[in-house]
Amino acid sequence: MKEEAARDAWQRMRALTHRPETLEGLRDAFERMGLTPGIAKALMKLSATEPTPMRNLAATMRCDNSYVTAVVDALEERGIARREAHPTDRRIKVIVLTDEGVTLWAQVQELVGTPPSSFAALSKSETAQLRDLLEKLCPEEAVPAGAYR
């Protein structure tokens, strides 16, 4: 039955992406880069090129504005980003990544984008098949910049 296959697939997908090893490996890598999980998470939600209004980061992170204040404070202390004035609306502050921030951003994206070693179990054509199926399940526009945690 289709329903049953879908449930099985979904559960394995969840198991794979939620594996403690995966999560802990990520956390350890962040630690080696000098990033706390909170900072790394925020960094993943930012664009490396587009200045992001604080408000937008709050929406993406699904948290309160007041928390974004604390997060951006940490980002600035760490030298990853800085606040800048919005060109037309002086109420708004935008977050801009520093050069170091851009470098770290790329490292983090690389890290979270790397599939677990069990992908070696798939042949080239199986991997392509899997990608095609997942593309149907999750079309391009639906992929957020960083889907961590």
Add this chain to the structure above:
Amino acid sequence: MKEEAARDAWQRMRALTHRPETLEGLRDAFERMGLTPGIAKALMKLSATEPTPMRNLAATMRCDNSYVTAVVDALEERGIARREAHPTDRRIKVIVLTDEGVTLWAQVQELVGTPPSSFAALSKSETAQLRDLLEKLCPEEAVPAGAYR
């Protein structure tokens, strides 16, 4: 290239399982069942039939024993589980689900096992294909009872 397809597949898989809608839908459902996220998470890690030593729950949840004490206190207050003595080792306390706990456990398993609506985009054979590929990526023994959060 295989590497590239694997990265793409992995990123979509992560996007799918980490979607805010998915997570929030789950959280809301738990709330309707009168469960806090912490309680629901612990419940998912327990067996509906096997008494679980507190120590084991700590290992599964990857947290400290002292936190398990607090979690099981909450489980007991909510009438979901109770502590019982271990038959042979009197240092150990085991966690046993109550009848209500077993009912809730089944509801939670049903909930987290339900795939998102985008699975409707796959045909019956595509769904079976996906399941087979994921089975290679994540063999049976590797699937934990509850892979939430």
Add this chain to the structure above:
DNA sequence: TATTGTTATACTCTATAACTATA
């Protein structure tokens, strides 16, 4: 002496409410 669980305590994450500046 080592292990299981508990207590007391403290730290991190995140939200709410009140406030300031700007629109």
Add this chain to the structure above:
DNA sequence: TATAGTTATAGAGTATAACAATA
């Protein structure tokens, strides 16, 4: 009056350290 961000504060979640009972 409504919106963006900040401050102060409080709550949840989780850890560390010291401890009691048992092995």
